[in-house]
Amino acid sequence: MAPLPLNGTRVLDLTRVLAGPLCTMLLGDLGADVVKVERPDRGDDTREWGPPFDSRGESAYYLSVNRNKLSISVDLSAPSERQTLQGLMAAADVVVENFVPGSLDRLGISAESAMRDHPHLVWCGITGFGHASRRPGYDFVVQAESGWMAITGEPDGSPMKVGVALADVIAGKDAALAIVAALAAKARGVAFDHRIVISLADSARAALVNVAQNSLVTGSNARRWGNAHANLVPYQLFKAKDRPVVIAAGNDLQWRACAEALGLSQLAIDPRLATNAGRLAHRELIVRAFERTLAERSAADWIRVLDDARVPCGIVKTVLEAIADSAAASPLAGMPSSVGGHVRFAPPLLNEHGDVIRKLGWDAFRNTT
Helix, strand or coil, X not given: CCCCCCCCCEEEEECCCCHHHHHHHHHHHCCCEEEEEECCCCCCHHHHCCCCECCCCCEHHHHCCCCCCEEEECCCCCHHHHHHHHHHHHCCCEEEECCCCCHHHHCCCCHHHHHHHCCCCEEEEEECCCCCCCCCCCHHHHHHHCXXXXXXXXXXXXXXXXXXXXXXXXXXXXXXXXXXXXHHHHHCCCCCCCEEEEEHHHHHHHCCHHHHHHHHHHCCCCCCCCCCCCCCCCEEXXXXXXXXXXXXXXXXXXXXXXXXXXXXXXXXXXXHHCCHHHHHHCHHHHHHHHHHHHCCCCHHHHHHHHHHCCCCEXXXXXXXXXXXXXXCCECCCECCCCCCCCCCCCCCCCCCCHHHHHHHHHHHHHHCC
């Protein structure tokens, strides 16, 4: 197996639930040695977030973001146990934690003292609402307060959350990116702030991207468009004869190809619809014509026609259908790495590697298969 870019990098994982564990899993996928520190008896909250549970009794939720790690349980309320943690920290390259701000300080563990004692250390704290707020950071709450729910759902329906905990996912990826940037700066000898603070709220607001920019430019609140798009037409869901499809015409060439492929030549040559601004102004005309036409044939038929015309389109797949497209997906190791990494270790049982880590420290990775 070829070396991975973070081979030899040591990451001390003091996180639980989703954003932090996802961050450290990505680093582990890229080759980092990740020690997951958990509470005795219960461990990560998500170990109990089921059913479903696998044959080992591990929840699917926990399994999804905890591969490529070794696990040790540490009672941080006990001084001797904190010494174990301090020993691991002294030899680590990165610490990632998502404690409520101030909680670690009360245990005598702080980012400031750790980085003073270990100047090489990169410290990443993941919070809900920033390092000055003690509010618990749950994805659902962040989706509500970041503006996401206000723009998600049918125009005349209730605000809706995204179907996955996407604020957590984005924050976890932001944290991984910031850590990799810090490690790159350290390798080049560039002076930088070794303390990284990522908040779910900041990540979620930044992810509004073009929607936020629309409001910044117009001074108006964004609205819900359901499965349509505020700035593009046609760019939405339609019902074929048997199941839904989506069509995403992103430019004038794709628009004309799409209309021609659907047999709507009159629309393709209509000068009112030649530009995106014109199509936005005549949204209902286009949508009604597309709805009538697409209902006449099966989704598979239309996808073949539109693919041949090089029009962006797709069938609305179930989760099982989507997973089937990924041959490397595993009930234990989860989905394949999205960053080009490898699965080296299955998600660990609670304290599975506690004895070997206490005995060998970071060398436990050289003695674990």
